[in-house]
Amino acid sequence: MKIKTLVLGLMANCCYIISDEDNNAILIDPAWSIKDIETYLKTENLIPKAVFFTHGHFDHVKRADAIIKKFKIPAYIEEGDAKVSEISANLLETYKGDKKFKIGKLNIEILHTPGHSEGSVCIKIGDNLFTGDTLFKTVCGRTDLPGSDPKKMQKSLKRLSQLPPKTKIFTGHEYNGYESTIEEELKTNHFLKMAITQ
Template sequence: MNIDVLELGPMANCTYLVSQGQDALLIDPAWDMNYIEHTLKTKGLHLLAVFFTHGHFDHVKESEQLLRAHGLKAYIEQNDVLLSGLPEEVLQPYSGAQDIKAGPFSVHIIPTPGHTAGGVCLQIGDALFTGDTLFPGACGRVDLPSSDPRAMRKSLLILSKLPPDTRVFAGHSYGGKCSSNIGYERVTNPFMRSAIKDEKVIS
């Protein structure tokens, strides 16, 4: 499995292109569709599915064009459908933890509300795509309209229990860094550490 990080748009968003052979998935394609199409073409990749980690505009913005061009519906947690502002016909809503298969990929959905009500993390093999739930050394904002600080603490606690060598790929490269691993975050991330410390109160 190959993971390309495409840093696109004015807000340091990270779009992930996950591929195996000629088969590819995109996570949070939101900006610069011409660049994304060009990348798929030059690598000779066939786009099988698109996933959104949550519905904020900077993670979904220009994706309608791409979805229509490829005849795809993007997977999104149902609580974030409205937030995305995208037309229903380009979305495939789902609810709760589950595995979604696409070609050779099995995408395990971990619901992680807190930043938004429909926020999820996507686990593919040893890689975890965390959107705006978990960043290296930080977590996403919890002061937005569908945010819930208590839910965020619970979500961080759930993520802390994943295998320590799970690779983390976040939704933005704030400070120039978008990747980490769970073991490192368990020890260094103050928000995750606080959630672990208060486990009895949270769960």
């Protein structure tokens, strides 16, 4: 399994392309620069199979409709954020809460982690967790936006804190880096620490 990070757009959004040994690939939050995403897929000879959104905020979905249409692949979003994304409903496949997918050889486990938005999810593939705007290095995502809920965020963070410490995290933006581990965040992330005591 291979993980490629592309940091794209004005808000340093992280698009992740995860591929298996047969070159099947999934795209997490493909946004902003479709050209960069396509170039990587072509260079690596990857076959895009599906899109997964960590949530529906515009900076995670901007121009994603072009990718979905071009490759004619399913795009999965938790139903709480389908409308928020403003992507045409016929291009989206919604699901509710936790969910499992198998794409090629990739076992994809969706953990519903509301708080930043109602439909926010973290995407677990093996020991890797793609956290969107739920968990960042040393902080968590904003909870003062329409659709945010600080109480739900606390619960979601608590849930993440119970994952194996070695779990690698890959965040939705490059804010002082985009990679960490649950173990590291348990030491350095005030929000995660607070959530555990609740």
